Amino acid sequence: MSDIGFLYAGYGVIWVVLGVYLFTIGRRQAGLKRDLERLEREIERES
Amino acid sequence: MGLLSRAWTIAQKDIVSELRTRETVISMLLFGFLVILIFNFGIEPGLREENLVMPGVLWAAFTFAGILGLNRSFTAEKENDCLQGLLLCPVDRSVIYLGKFIGNFVFTFIMGMFVFMFFSILYNVDIVSVLLPMTLIIILATVGFSSVGTLFSSVSVGLKARDVLLSILLFPVIVPVVLAAAKASSRVLDGKGLAAAGMWLGLLLVYDVIFLAISVMVFDYTVEE
Amino acid sequence: MTAERASEATRAGSDRRSLLVDALGVVSIVGVLVGLYLALLWAPTEAVMGDVQRIFYFHMPSAWVALGPSFTVVFVCSILYLVKKDLRYDRIAAASAEIGVMFTTITLVTGPLWARPIWGAYWTWDPRLTTTLVLWFIFVAYLMLRASSSPGHKRARLSAVVGIVGWVDVPIVFMSIRWWRTIHPLLINGQGMNLDSSMAFVLMYCLAVFSLLYVYLLIIRVRQEELGSRVDRLRQQLLMR
Numbered sequence: 051m052s053d054i055g056f057l058y059a060g061y062g063v064i065w066v067v068l069g070v071y072l073f074t075i076g077r078r079q080a081g082l083k084r085d086l087e088r089l090e091r092e093i094e095r096e097s
Numbered sequence: 098m099g100l101l102s103r104a105w106t107i108a109q110k111d112i113v114s115e116l117r118t119r120e121t122v123i124s125m126l127l128f129g130f131l132v133i134l135i136f137n138f139g140i141e142p143g144l145r146e147e148n149l150v151m152p153g154v155l156w157a158a159f160t161f162a163g164i165l166g167l168n169r170s171f172t173a174e175k176e177n178d179c180l181q182g183l184l185l186c187p188v189d190r191s192v193i194y195l196g197k198f199i200g201n202f203v204f205t206f207i208m209g210m211f212v213f214m215f216f217s218i219l220y221n222v223d224i225v226s227v228l229l230p231m232t233l234i235i236i237l238a239t240v241g242f243s244s245v246g247t248l249f250s251s252v253s254v255g256l257k258a259r260d261v262l263l264s265i266l267l268f269p270v271i272v273p274v275v276l277a278a279a280k281a282s283s284r285v286l287d288g289k290g291l292a293a294a295g296m297w298l299g300l301l302l303v304y305d306v307i308f309l310a311i312s313v314m315v316f317d318y319t320v321e322e
Numbered sequence: 323m324t325a326e327r328a329s330e331a332t333r334a335g336s337d338r339r340s341l342l343v344d345a346l347g348v349v350s351i352v353g354v355l356v357g358l359y360l361a362l363l364w365a366p367t368e369a370v371m372g373d374v375q376r377i378f379y380f381h382m383p384s385a386w387v388a389l390g391p392s393f394t395v396v397f398v399c400s401i402l403y404l405v406k407k408d409l410r411y412d413r414i415a416a417a418s419a420e421i422g423v424m425f426t427t428i429t430l431v432t433g434p435l436w437a438r439p440i441w442g443a444y445w446t447w448d449p450r451l452t453t454t455l456v457l458w459f460i461f462v463a464y465l466m467l468r469a470s471s472s473p474g475h476k477r478a479r480l481s482a483v484v485g486i487v488g489w490v491d492v493p494i495v496f497m498s499i500r501w502w503r504t505i506h507p508l509l510i511n512g513q514g515m516n517l518d519s520s521m522a523f524v525l526m527y528c529l530a531v532f533s534l535l536y537v538y539l540l541i542i543r544v545r546q547e548e549l550g551s552r553v554d555r556l557r558q559q560l561l562m563r
Binding site for chain 1: 362381384421427438439542546549552553556560563
Binding site: 245248252253255257258265266269270272273276277280296300303304307308311312315318319321 | 456462463470476483491495498499
């Protein structure tokens with residue numbers, strides 16, 4: 051790999067790792083929102 | 098009854114029950130010997146650089162066998178519900194920690210000495226000339242290993258995959274102990290005497306003091322109900 | 323009536339706070355993109371190492387954020403939790419550990435990618451990088467401990483203990499590896515990098531932007547954990563009926 055290749059690889063990795071992390075946060079958030087709405091609906095129904 | 102004698106009573110319980118079956122120490126010994134043997138087959142015999150690799154093999158064996166012992170010490174308590182009994186004793190929780198620590202120290206130290214003997218035979222070490230310095234190194238390393246080891250065993254005992262978790266938790270934290278012990282042993286086994294290993298012994302001592310103190314302080318939080 | 327209005331007010335307040343957090347997020351991400359431009363294009367090419375040196379502008383701040391704030395926050399919050407028994411500290415510690423591991427991963431991957439073209443070897447047992455590797459293992463173990471226990475005070479207690487022991491160990495690990503490396507000749511001697519003022523500026527800028535990013539990620543993760551406990555509580559409430 052040429053020298054510049056390493057540079058691109060390095061920055062590429064940074065963006066991939068950051069991206070994956072932000073993506074997992076987003077996915078967890080969506081799941082939690084869904085659960086919250088479902089639970090709130092259930093509680094309203096019961097009361 | 099002073100703090101130490103109370104701790105010693107708890108340690109005695111472990112030691113006496115171990116004396117009856119000798120299960121744990123024998124498994125530790127066998128495992129330690131086997132690790133040395135396996136490493137041996139992985140490394141070309143009669144290498145000129147053998148002296149550089151030897152101490153590493155010794156301490157790798159020590160670490161793996163030591164973890165085996167730690168795993169079993171708290172497991173026995175959990176299985177027989179002894180932990181509850183211990184916790185009901187009207188003693189400071191730190192006493193329980195010290196008691197378990199002393200027990201683990203004794204077993205691990207015995208294993209360490211025997212593994213060192215086995216190692217010396219295989220690698221033609223002049224045991225008589227190095228016995229005293231090596232014993233000191235083994236003592237210091239065992240204190241460091243058992244102090245954090247006992248603490249982390251208590252942390253992982255109630256969890257699933259506890260054996261694996263104990264290894265994963267302990268190995269990185271133990272790095273300074275293994276490093277210092279290996280470097281010190283390397284000096285001593287090269288015939289350079291204890292003075293040459295001084296800095297590494299100092300590191301071991303510092304590690305031991307710091308982590309024994311921390312473990313005593315936080316052990317309480319690992320068993321709180 | 324008043325209860326409704328009160329909850330409306332709190333919702334408005336939290337909306338405003340959410341707006342601030344979102345703004346912080348935008349600023350951080352844009353800041354990182356600007357940093358990318360500065361590092362790749364604006365900064366002058368380094369005399370000795372050439373363009374590959376540019377990875378340093380992101381590598382060093384990553385290492386810094388991980389080693390400095392992230393894991394120190396874990397340590398401090400672990401102690402605070404054990405003293406005050408407030409789960410909020412546990413949540414902050416957990417979030418910080420996660421973000422710290424992420425930045426450490428970035429450091430560990432970019433380090434070898436930088437070392438290889440410059441010094442010919444991926445791994446050089448450099449004390450800082452090696453300590454970072456051990457640090458990575460320590461806090462990955464921390465996260466695995468959390469993963470194998472159920473949410474609550476027990477998990478918080480155990481994590482706090484590990485967090486404290488782990489963080490105290492790091493300087494000792496660093497010292498022992500440093501001594502180890504000074505006995506054996508290093509494959510690499512020092513960094514051999516000449517930093518002029520514009521390069522120093524880019525470095526400082528990236529440091530600041532990464533710290534900002536850390537704060538933003540910490541805030542959204544902690545809020546996510548709080549949302550998670552709220553969901554758990556509601557679930558409990560439902561089961562109770």
